[in-house]
Amino acid sequence: xxxxxxxxxxxxxxxxxxxxxxxxxxxxxxxxxxxxxxxxxxxxxxxxxxxxxxxxxxxxxxxxxxxxxxxxxxxxxxxxxxxxxxxxxxxxxxxxxxxxxxxxxxxxxxxxxxxxxxxxxxxxxxxxxxxxxxxxxxxxxxxxxxxxxxxxxxxxxxxxxxxxxxxxxxxxxxxxxxxxxxxxxxxxxxxxxxxxxxxxxxxxxxxxxxxxxxxxxx
Numbered sequence: 001x002x003x004x005x006x007x008x009x010x011x012x013x014x015x016x017x018x019x020x021x022x023x024x025x026x027x028x029x030x031x032x033x034x035x036x037x038x039x040x041x042x043x044x045x046x047x048x049x050x051x052x053x054x055x056x057x058x059x060x061x062x063x064x065x066x067x068x069x070x071x072x073x074x075x076x077x078x079x080x081x082x083x084x085x086x087x088x089x090x091x092x093x094x095x096x097x098x099x100x101x102x103x104x105x106x107x108x109x110x111x112x113x114x115x116x117x118x119x120x121x122x123x124x125x126x127x128x129x130x131x132x133x134x135x136x137x138x139x140x141x142x143x144x145x146x147x148x149x150x151x152x153x154x155x156x157x158x159x160x161x162x163x164x165x166x167x168x169x170x171x172x173x174x175x176x177x178x179x180x181x182x183x184x185x186x187x188x189x190x191x192x193x194x195x196x197x198x199x200x201x202x203x204x205x206x207x208x209x210x211x212x213x214x215x216x217x218x
Contacts, residue, residue, distance in 0.1 A: 005037050006203055013207020014214075017055045021215030022172070024153015027052070028107050030204065031100060031150060041096040043197055045088060045148055046190035049183050050201030052149055055208035056180035062216030063173035073164075073174075074181050076135040080142020081182035085189040088147045100150070107151045134163055145179065146186045152179065 001009070012033055016026025027048055034044035088096075137159055145152040156178060160171035190196050 001037065001200065001203070008033070009037075009200070009203050010207040010210075013051055013204040014211040015207075016051070017058075017208035017211025017213075018215040018218075019211070020052070020055060020153055020208075021059050021176070021212050023157055024151060024155075024175075025107060026153075026208075026211075027149040028104060028151070031148075032104065034200065034204075035097070035100075037200075039197060039200065040093055041100055042088060042091070042093060043195050045096070045100075046187070046195035047197045047201040048149055048204070049187040049190060050196065050198065051204040051208035052179065053183045053187055054205040055212040056176050056183065058209045058212040059176045059216055060173070060180050062213075063176065065173055065177055071177075073134070073138045073160075073178060076139040077142035077145070077178050077182050078185055080139040080144075081146030081186050082142075082189070084143040084146025084148075085186040086146075087143070088186075089189065089193045089195065100148070103148065103150050107154075134159075137163060142182055145182055146189075 012029050016030045018026075019029075020026040030048050030051070031041075031044050034047060035041055039047060091099075141152070141155055141159060144155065153175060156175040157168075157171055160166045160174055161168060164171075166174060187196070
């Protein structure tokens with residue numbers, strides 16, 4: 001990496017960490033840039049998880065969580081993330097690039113629709129009463145998160161607010177906790193399959209951690 005690439009990586013990581021602490025979407029900035037500087041799409045997706053992991057260590061430590069009650073969704077998400085990570089490992093490189101491009105387009109239009117405002121507007125609507133339904137939904141969210149990080153924050157936040165009845169602040173804290181937990185699993189699978197560029201990932205993580213630190217305090 002050149003000096004300019006290192007500086008841009010840290011800056012983008014800072015922006016991503018800040019954004020991810022509030023809702024999600026930071027990986028929309030990071031993954032395309034990692035591909036732009038020469039990382040294969042599957043390596044970019046895997047390498048980004050180092051920054052996500054360390055970012056969420058910082059974020060979670062800044063919120064108060066009741067681990068006994070707030071960990072009930074970890075199992076379905078964790079199981080789903082294993083499936084998603086193995087899909088990401090096995091998928092064809094060219095197909096993966098098209099998937100990323102398609103997701104970036106979808107997420108762009110989601111941002112235009114302001115998903116946070118939509119969640120706030122629907123906070124008082126009926127919650128999912130069946131724990132089995134919640135577990136199934138969060139299992140599939142785990143598959144998505146294990147497969148690719150882009151946009152998972154929006155989906156988890158919606159599930160936690162609309163499906164579980166948490167207020168936005170609490171839901172955001174639990175979202176960060178869930179992402180931290182399943183990222184450990186997904187990253188382990190990516191490392192085992194030699195898909196992680198540790199040098200780039202740790203440089204990126206410096207920015208993400210700074211962004212998360214700023215985001216929690218803001």
